[in-house]
Amino acid sequence: MNLQDLLQGKTTDAHKKVIKSDVRRAKLLAVAFRKNGSMVASSTNRIVRGSTKKWTIHAEEFLIKKLKKLRARERFGLLTVLVMRWTPSVGWKLAKPCKNCRRLLEEYGIETILFTTNEGYIT
Numbered sequence: 001m002n003l004q005d006l007l008q009g010k011t012t013d014a015h016k017k018v019i020k021s022d023v024r025r026a027k028l029l030a031v032a033f034r035k036n037g038s039m040v041a042s043s044t045n046r047i048v049r050g051s052t053k054k055w056t057i058h059a060e061e062f063l064i065k066k067l068k069k070l071r072a073r074e075r076f077g078l079l080t081v082l083v084m085r086w087t088p089s090v091g092w093k094l095a096k097p098c099k100n101c102r103r104l105l106e107e108y109g110i111e112t113i114l115f116t117t118n119e120g121y122i123t
């Protein structure tokens with residue numbers, strides 16, 4: 001998956017990755033790209049089941065966790081995160097990060113945060 005291809009609307013396997021999310025009502029994927037457009041890591045949102053309750057980890061939260069596990073060399077020059085939301089019947093939908101996730105991304109040092117819109121664009 002390449003950021004330039006996604007921005008130009010070229011066919012990618014992005015939605016196949018999104019639908020792997022086990023959250024039924026909103027399937028989201030957050031992808032981190034290097035400055036040259038190549039992908040570093042990606043993560044869907046997911047349901048975590050504890051002993052007495054279950055909750056959802058947002059795609060962006062899980063992406064940051066993944067990035068923190070990478071060696072510094074692998075995440076060097078990391079600048080852009082794209083958040084995507086897919087609904088089989090509609091296609092791409094609004095995936096604007098919530099306040100908490102936006103803060104997490106900014107604190108990590110992500111310079112550009114992009115997301116899909118209801119019109120099917122990336123903004």
Ligand SMILES: [Zn+2]
Pocket residue numbers: 058059060097098099100101102
């Ligand atoms: Zn969030």
